[in-house]
Amino acid sequence: xxxxxxxxxxxxxxxxxxxxxxxxxxxxxxxxxxxxxxxxxxxxxxxxxxxxxxxxxxxxxxxxxxxxxxxxxxxxxxxxxxxxxxxxxxxxxxxxxxxxxxxxxxxxxxxxxxxxxxxxxxxxxxxxxxxxxxxxxxxxxxxxxxxxxxxxxxxxxxxxxxxxxxxxxxxxxxxxxxxxxxxxxxxxxxxxxxxxxxxxxxxxxxxxxxxxxxxxxxxxxxxxxxxxxxxxxxxxxxxxxxxxxxxxxxxxxxxxxxxxxxxxxxxxxxxxxxxxxxxxxxx
Amino acid sequence: xxxxxxxxxxxxxxxxxxxxxxxxxxxxxxxxxxxxxxxxxxxxxxxxxxxxxxxxxxxxxxxxxxxxxxxxxxxxxxxxxxxxxxxxxxxxxxxxxxxxxxxxxxxxxxxxxxxxxxxxxxxxxx
Numbered sequence: 001x002x003x004x005x006x007x008x009x010x011x012x013x014x015x016x017x018x019x020x021x022x023x024x025x026x027x028x029x030x031x032x033x034x035x036x037x038x039x040x041x042x043x044x045x046x047x048x049x050x051x052x053x054x055x056x057x058x059x060x061x062x063x064x065x066x067x068x069x070x071x072x073x074x075x076x077x078x079x080x081x082x083x084x085x086x087x088x089x090x091x092x093x094x095x096x097x098x099x100x101x102x103x104x105x106x107x108x109x110x111x112x113x114x115x116x117x118x119x120x121x122x123x124x125x126x127x128x129x130x131x132x133x134x135x136x137x138x139x140x141x142x143x144x145x146x147x148x149x150x151x152x153x154x155x156x157x158x159x160x161x162x163x164x165x166x167x168x169x170x171x172x173x174x175x176x177x178x179x180x181x182x183x184x185x186x187x188x189x190x191x192x193x194x195x196x197x198x199x200x201x202x203x204x205x206x207x208x209x210x211x212x213x214x215x216x217x218x219x220x221x222x223x224x225x226x227x228x229x230x231x232x233x234x235x236x237x238x239x240x241x242x243x244x245x246x247x248x249x250x251x252x253x254x255x256x257x258x259x260x261x262x263x264x265x266x267x268x269x270x271x272x273x274x275x276x277x278x279x280x281x282x283x
Numbered sequence: 284x285x286x287x288x289x290x291x292x293x294x295x296x297x298x299x300x301x302x303x304x305x306x307x308x309x310x311x312x313x314x315x316x317x318x319x320x321x322x323x324x325x326x327x328x329x330x331x332x333x334x335x336x337x338x339x340x341x342x343x344x345x346x347x348x349x350x351x352x353x354x355x356x357x358x359x360x361x362x363x364x365x366x367x368x369x370x371x372x373x374x375x376x377x378x379x380x381x382x383x384x385x386x387x388x389x390x391x392x393x394x395x396x397x398x399x400x401x402x403x404x405x406x407x408x409x
Contacts, residue, residue, distance in 0.1 A: 029401040059367040064319050065308050085321050085371030153292040153304045194360045196299035198384040225292030234300045237292065263401025
């Protein structure tokens with residue numbers, strides 16, 4: 001039987017991709033961010049999951065508003081890299097796991113989550129900006145991407161995202177191969193990218209969110225989108241995707257690492273949480 | 284307030300915030316579709332070669348074209364342009380997100396960057 005070993009919540013941002021591609025990891029302004037990922041990268045390497053489920057949002061690189069899915073699941077064996085408007089980044093395509101993904105699709109629909117099933121899903125910075133900070137290439141495990149609409153309102157509620165995580169956990173536990181699965185939720189934290197409030201960040205709220213995510217996530221599921229946008233800026237509503245990651249873990253978790261740094265436009269948060277029903281993450 | 288209104292974003296009139304609602308997406312559809320086309324490198328070349336002709340091919344209105352020509356990011360987003368798609372227009376034209384943001388705040392890039400915590404970490408180059 002497959003099991004979830006733990007999860008990671010992380011911001012994503014084009015600026016992280018830019019800093020990586022320009023080799024700014026040792027630059028004074030970026031070093032704290034890149035160093036912050038070190039312990040999580042080490043944990044992931046040690047834990048060596050067989051598969052990683054990643055919850056993220058597409059920034060109109062695979063999907064457009066002609067038909068924008070509220071929930072989309074990539075079921076292919078390969079996920080290509082997107083051209084976001086300035087050329088594809090120089091990374092190998094992600095490997096998928098069609099067999100697991102179709103199982104996940106069946107289980108989610110049985111549990112009343114109905115994703116758009118995508119045999120082709122090009123991947124943008126929602127995943128690719130932080131993936132090279134979490135692991136080296138060649139990518140160590142197949143990745144199963146789940147894209148959530150957090151851009152065009154109405155977007156799913158925080159509670160719905162949390163329940164999606166619970167449904168993913170259920171699906172993993174129903175899978176008959178002995179896979180060890182990690183789950184990653186990306187997005188946020190506080191940021192607003194338009195209007196006079198451009199550049200808004202809220203370090204206090206971001207850390208309150210990280211506290212509650214670990215010990216009392218239910219508290220975060222009752223907040224409305226306007227609550228999130230008021231506290232963290234309009235574009236920070238994507239923090240609800242961290243709740244999907246958290247919903248897939250055990251009620252109590254072991255914190256492996258936590259980091260926060262807010263240099264320019266976005267509160268960059270990072271947290272890694274191990275499931276308490278996993279005694280040794282590497283077995 | 285009904286659960287319906289509480290749980291669909293954009294009802295609280297947050298200051299200086301233009302939530303990307305269905306209403307805005309509907310109004311900005313043509314504009315966003317034009318900008319989405321710039322994920323293709325050939326289209327980026329065509330747009331840079333002749334902005335007006337490229338926008339005409341995408342049936343943009345005179346008002347929409349004028350906002351793009353003026354690089355008026357604030358107006359484009361208020362109108363219904365989605366910021367994640369407008370950055371594709373900006374990127375094609377060599378404008379960064381930081382420059383867009385400074386303009387939307389009514390500041391120069393230098394003024395805006397001085398407000399950023401990370402600016403303190405970056406040694407000033409004379």
